[in-house]
Amino acid sequence: MSAVREQSHAVFQATAVTLANRSRERFAVRVLTLITTLLILPLIAIISLLVAKGAPAMSLEFLLAAPVAGMTAGGIFPAIVGTLWLVGVSLAVAAPIGILAAVYLNEYAGDNWVTRIINLAIVNLAGVPSIVHALFGVGAFVLFLGMGTSILSASLTLAIMTLPVIIASTKEALASVPLAFREACWVLGASRWQTIRHVVLPNSISGILTGVILQVSRAAGETAPIMFTGAAFYLPFLPQSVYDQCMALSMHLFTVSTQVPNVPEAIPYATALVLLGLVMSVNLTSILFRSYLRSRRKW
Amino acid sequence: MTAMTGEHAVEVRDLRLSYGSHEVLHGMNSSFRRNLITALIGPSGCGKTTLLRCFNRINERYDGVATSGEVLIEGRNIYEEGVDLIELRRQVGMVFQRPNPLPISIRDNVLYGYRLHTPRNLRDRAHEDQALESALKSVLLWDLLKDKLDHKATELRLEQQQKLCIARLLPLKPALILMDEPCSALDPDATEQIENLIRGLSSEYSIIVVTHNMAQARRVSDECAFMLLGEIIEQRRTEDLFVTPADNRTADYIEGRFG
Ligand SMILES: Nc1ncnc2c1ncn2[C@@H]1O[C@H](COP(=O)(O)OP(=O)(O)OP(=O)(O)O)[C@@H](O)[C@H]1O
Numbered sequence: 001m002s003a004v005r006e007q008s009h010a011v012f013q014a015t016a017v018t019l020a021n022r023s024r025e026r027f028a029v030r031v032l033t034l035i036t037t038l039l040i041l042p043l044i045a046i047i048s049l050l051v052a053k054g055a056p057a058m059s060l061e062f063l064l065a066a067p068v069a070g071m072t073a074g075g076i077f078p079a080i081v082g083t084l085w086l087v088g089v090s091l092a093v094a095a096p097i098g099i100l101a102a103v104y105l106n107e108y109a110g111d112n113w114v115t116r117i118i119n120l121a122i123v124n125l126a127g128v129p130s131i132v133h134a135l136f137g138v139g140a141f142v143l144f145l146g147m148g149t150s151i152l153s154a155s156l157t158l159a160i161m162t163l164p165v166i167i168a169s170t171k172e173a174l175a176s177v178p179l180a181f182r183e184a185c186w187v188l189g190a191s192r193w194q195t196i197r198h199v200v201l202p203n204s205i206s207g208i209l210t211g212v213i214l215q216v217s218r219a220a221g222e223t224a225p226i227m228f229t230g231a232a233f234y235l236p237f238l239p240q241s242v243y244d245q246c247m248a249l250s251m252h253l254f255t256v257s258t259q260v261p262n263v264p265e266a267i268p269y270a271t272a273l274v275l276l277g278l279v280m281s282v283n284l285t286s287i288l289f290r291s292y293l294r295s296r297r298k299w
Numbered sequence: 300m301t302a303m304t305g306e307h308a309v310e311v312r313d314l315r316l317s318y319g320s321h322e323v324l325h326g327m328n329s330s331f332r333r334n335l336i337t338a339l340i341g342p343s344g345c346g347k348t349t350l351l352r353c354f355n356r357i358n359e360r361y362d363g364v365a366t367s368g369e370v371l372i373e374g375r376n377i378y379e380e381g382v383d384l385i386e387l388r389r390q391v392g393m394v395f396q397r398p399n400p401l402p403i404s405i406r407d408n409v410l411y412g413y414r415l416h417t418p419r420n421l422r423d424r425a426h427e428d429q430a431l432e433s434a435l436k437s438v439l440l441w442d443l444l445k446d447k448l449d450h451k452a453t454e455l456r457l458e459q460q461q462k463l464c465i466a467r468l469l470p471l472k473p474a475l476i477l478m479d480e481p482c483s484a485l486d487p488d489a490t491e492q493i494e495n496l497i498r499g500l501s502s503e504y505s506i507i508v509v510t511h512n513m514a515q516a517r518r519v520s521d522e523c524a525f526m527l528l529g530e531i532i533e534q535r536r537t538e539d540l541f542v543t544p545a546d547n548r549t550a551d552y553i554e555g556r557f558g
């Protein structure tokens with residue numbers, strides 16, 4: 001009896017081993033927290049730099065006027081409009097094709113060698129450098145299909161570049177819909193297409209949209225694929241159709257930073273700030289939209 | 300279509316099934332009687348779920364499944380050419396181990412199958428309301444849920460979800476209802492409710508229920524089939540099978556000598 005009581009005060013007391021473990025644990029948590037926090041520093045640094053250096057050039061006129069005086073003054077309005085065209089047209093092409101392809105691959109295609117080759121091709125396509133896409137775009141769209149250097153050629157090139165990623169992210173979103181939901185549909189006699197329309201798509205739409213919208217930043221930011229296929233250095237008027245060329249923010253940034261002499265330092269920084277702001281506001285919208293969709297579903 | 304073959308809801312002839320190179324059912328022969336509850340018991344991995352999934356052919360939705368042999372339901376071999384899988388699944392309902400209502404409203408869940416099989420121009424609110432009410436009444440959920448038919452079904456309590464999963468089969472007037480361990484995710488109280496429900500349905504439907512729980516098989520079923528390694532060892536009236544098992548392996552199993 002007394003032996004038991006003797007032991008009992010030592011029960012649940014930290015020993016030397018647990019104390020050592022605990023201090024190691026604390027150390028690990030601190031290191032991990034620190035590293036994770038450091039990750040946001042580059043972002044903050046970039047934004048502060050852009051704001052500080054770009055602020056002098058930033059004005060409503062900068063946003064709404066065309067560049068003048070050999071692009072050393074004026075605004076970037078045509079470049080903003082051009083980027084909207086390029087991103088809009090490329091997504092209008094890539095999103096439906098990518099989503100439909102992903103639906104086919106995830107919902108219909110069996111696991112056979114044809115599907116495996118397609119999947120392999122998609123993975124590899126995602127790894128192709130953008131300059132190679134640019135050359136392909138020149139060969140295929142500009143020259144072979146005779147579309148010339150135009151918004152259409154540039155957008156199609158961007159679409160080919162973003163397509164594999166859209167397919168991959170859509171497939172992931174589709175695969176995250178529980179098998180139990182599909183089974184519920186099958187046993188009630190729903191066809192595959194009914195299952196997809198009634199259950200799979202409504203429950204994966206937020207994931208699908210996120211994947212698609214993330215490609216906006218990619219399409220808006222790339223210079224190489226549009227440089228030879230449709231983006232112009234300097235075009236004082238706005239494009240009227242997809243057969244025209246256009247300016248683009250990424251291209252303009254490249255031009256005013258490296259190709260044109262005597263550009264005031266603030267102009268490239270302000271251009272970059274606009275590009276970043278545009279991309280970040282699209283991303284923010286997608287995050288808000290996704291959390292809205294998430295809040296509506298519960299399972 | 301061949302004529303109905305009397306007292307059997309399901310007849311299995313020489314049924315073989317393999318997943319890839321792994322054969323799970325080895326030429327099974329058996330039959331399941333109409334308007335009775337047949338319990339399917341047997342140790343884990345013996346192929347109960349697989350057999351059940353042969354009866355509505357949803358095994359084929361998974362890759363690498365090869366089936367041969369015949370399964371006659373209402374007298375027709377469902378593996379013969381020309382059998383429409385959608386029509387088959389309308390007439391052979393299935394309830395899963397984990398309740399799987401769709402993440403939509405209670406009303407839409409119960410009417411989901413009904414709407415799939417009723418052309419849009421023949422659907423009307425009055426019919427739907429009637430089908431909804433009678434389905435929910437059959438599973439004793441009507442009084443509880445009649446004021447919240449627009450709530451999401453996935454927010455219901457687990458046993459209510461399972462009842463709902465049974466209810467959604469009923470507007471389709473299935474010839475056969477398959478249940479794969481329908482109570483194994485539920486507590487004893489809920490289990491009892493579902494068991495009573497199953498008993499109540501047996502006057503109108505032929506039911507095959509897989510269970511791990513031998514007490515449940517005894518309580519709920521009229522006939523009982525004992526399966527081992529992909530074969531039916533013994534199939535008789537439940538009373539008889541449990542009291543005087545004819546095969547040693549059956550006796551060993553029901554006495555808990557292997558699990
Ligand atoms: N989709 C599948 N692919 C490959 N093998 C499978 C698949 N489903 C089941 N099996 C195998 O088939 C055999 C029978 O499985 P089944 O699920 O039919 O058994 P069960 O009697 O229902 O078991 P339990 O009582 O655990 O549910 C097992 O060996 C299992 O590993």
Ligand SMILES: [Mg+2]
Binds near residue numbers: 347348349479
């Ligand atoms: Mg099973």
